[in-house]
Amino acid sequence: SKPPHYSTCLTTPLLSPSNLTCPLESDGTFWYPTPWCPIPSDGYESGPPDCIFTTPHIRNQGLSIITFPPLAASLISPALDDSLVPPSFRRYNSSEKWTIAPLPSRGLGLVATGSFKQHETIMVGFPVLIVRLDFINGDRYSAKNKRKMLDVAVGNLPEQTRRQVEGLARSNLGNKKDWIVDVLRTNGFGIEVAGEAHLALFLEGSRVNHNCRPNAFWRWVPSKMAMEVVALRGIGRGEEVAHSYAPLGYTHEQRKAVLQPWGFQCQCTLCSAPASKRKVADSRRDRILEIYQTLSKAADLESVERVDQLVREALLLIEKEELQPQLVEYYAHFARAYIETNELKKAREYIQRSDEMWLLYGGEEHENIEEMLELWKLLEEAEMDKEDD
Numbered sequence: 177s178k179p180p181h182y183s184t185c186l187t188t189p190l191l192s193p194s195n196l197t198c199p200l201e202s203d204g205t206f207w208y209p210t211p212w213c214p215i216p217s218d219g220y221e222s223g224p225p226d227c228i229f230t231t232p233h234i235r236n237q238g239l240s241i242i243t244f245p246p247l248a249a250s251l252i253s254p255a256l257d258d259s260l261v262p263p264s265f266r267r268y269n270s271s272e273k274w275t276i277a278p279l280p281s282r283g284l285g286l287v288a289t290g291s292f293k294q295h296e297t298i299m300v301g302f303p304v305l306i307v308r309l310d311f312i313n314g315d316r317y318s319a320k321n322k323r324k325m326l327d328v329a330v331g332n333l334p335e336q337t338r339r340q341v342e343g344l345a346r347s348n349l350g351n352k353k354d355w356i357v358d359v360l361r362t363n364g365f366g367i368e369v370a371g372e373a374h375l376a377l378f379l380e381g382s383r384v385n386h387n388c389r390p391n392a393f394w395r396w397v398p399s400k401m402a403m404e405v406v407a408l409r410g411i412g413r414g415e416e417v418a419h420s421y422a423p424l425g426y427t428h429e430q431r432k433a434v435l436q437p438w439g440f441q442c443q444c445t446l447c448s449a450p451a452s453k454r455k456v457a458d459s460r461r462d463r464i465l466e467i468y469q470t471l472s473k474a475a476d477l478e479s480v481e482r483v484d485q486l487v488r489e490a491l492l493l494i495e496k497e498e499l500q501p502q503l504v505e506y507y508a509h510f511a512r513a514y515i516e517t518n519e520l521k522k523a524r525e526y527i528q529r530s531d532e533m534w535l536l537y538g539g540e541e542h543e544n545i546e547e548m549l550e551l552w553k554l555l556e557e558a559e560m561d562k563e564d565d
């Protein structure tokens with residue numbers, strides 16, 4: 177049977193219908209070739225189909241997306257408007273301060289050919305392939321159909337881009353047919369499109385290797401569909417630029433488990449340290465988490481002095497373990513504990529710090545805006561209550 181044309185504006189819980197105009201913008205001429213929407217195995221029972229959308233010239237490299245039609249429609253403007261990419265973003269793309277080079281036992285990687293100051297943007301990348309995570313993980317399409325759709329998505333890209341995507345494939349892969357799923361899993365970055373999880377593939381950004389004590393982090397700029405790699409600390413010429421694939425703060429065993437899908441043995445300074453040193457690092461990391469949990473239990477917060485003590489201990493351990501990016505969450509958490517114990521001046525100070533860090537690590541459009549707003553509201557209510565007393 178013929179799939180219903182998606183211009184019927186199939187409703188999806190992901191975007192409220194008020195955000196949609198009918199017919200969907202994705203029905204127009206923006207995409208080339210015409211989007212292809214194979215029928216999911218469950219028909220359209222559990223939602224719209226995943227379709228392949230390609231815009232072959234965007235950002236000088238093209239982009240293919242496999243997702244729900246309303247989500248693709250939501251990207252056309254302004255996120256995928258080439259004329260709205262700020263000049264600074266274009267400049268980083270041809271930066272002379274980095275190169276992609278072969279590195280011992282970890283394939284290619286990003287290497288600084290100039291120096292970077294702390295928090296300086298190193299690279300800006302635009303995705304060439306975006307795939308809805310549940311399309312890959314779910315079973316609405318058979319493995320064969322998924323492969324076919326992914327092949328079409330890559331095949332629609334301009335030849336040079338396609339070759340570069342193919343160049344990301346691992347040569348030692350067991351089942352060669354699964355190369356693109358493997359590339360997405362090992363080189364893809366998790367991003368959100370209208371609140372739905374997707375994997376995004378970048379040509380150069382996907383070459384950044386892992387380090388448990390990273391010198392860089394990346395942030396996603398949804399309104400420009402761009403990924404920025406940013407220096408966590410000063411980086412010298414010749415240094416490899418690496419970020420952590422594992423959440424910071426994990427212990428050795430936890431890191432091993434999350435890094436397993438990438439199929440490499442982590443040799444970073446932390447993982448290859450002698451067992452005794454690793455044990456010290458692990459116990460500090462466990463303790464940081466324990467403090468976090470204690471601060472979450474209002475009943476355990478006997479006094480402001482107790483909160484002060486726990487905050488001081490956590491800050492010291494975070495510094496020792498070089499986990500500063502984690503402060504973005506810890507500051508907000510400290511603030512909650514101070515609100516709980518009615519120490520509102522300190523609460524305000526930590527909310528402010530958390531806000532500043534979110535801006536740095538998540539960018540202006542960071543995903544936690546709502547939670548931070550709620551925290552500010554909570555503080556203001558507590559301040560009003562205190563005034564009334």
Ligand SMILES: C[S@@+](CC[C@H](N)C(=O)[O-])C[C@H]1O[C@@H](n2cnc3c(N)ncnc32)[C@H](O)[C@@H]1O
Nearest residue numbers: 281282283284362363382383384385386438440
């Ligand atoms: C996102 S890619 C990074 C680019 C990759 N080196 C390449 O040549 O395409 C991830 C893969 O790089 C390798 N890799 C990344 N970090 C590594 C590390 N610290 N040690 C060893 N291999 C690493 C692993 O093979 C991993 O699956």
